[in-house]
Amino acid sequence: MSNYTREEEALAHEIANTLGDHDSIGMHLSYVHLYEEWSLRKELKKVMNRPAHKIYVTRGAYYNSLVQQYGVLKNSKN
Numbered sequence: 001m002s003n004y005t006r007e008e009e010a011l012a013h014e015i016a017n018t019l020g021d022h023d024s025i026g027m028h029l030s031y032v033h034l035y036e037e038w039s040l041r042k043e044l045k046k047v048m049n050r051p052a053h054k055i056y057v058t059r060g061a062y063y064n065s066l067v068q069q070y071g072v073l074k075n076s077k078n
Contacts, residue, residue: 008032021060031067039072
């Protein structure tokens with residue numbers, strides 16, 4: 001039995017598919033559980049709009065760093 005809702009699982013897979021980062025599905029699942037969807041989509045959009053030659057690691061790693069820096073936690077008062 002999963003600790004995630006169907007919606008969380010669907011969003012995590014959508015993000016992984018968009019980034020081509022299926023190896024990190026566990027991280028994406030934890031992010032959709034912890035962070036606001038709008039916040040994750042905002043950072044995903046930043047990553048996908050950045051030209052590939054300006055990303056020095058992978059899109060997945062870049063996304064991870066943005067979420068950790070700027071992600072808005074669920075139930076956050078910020």
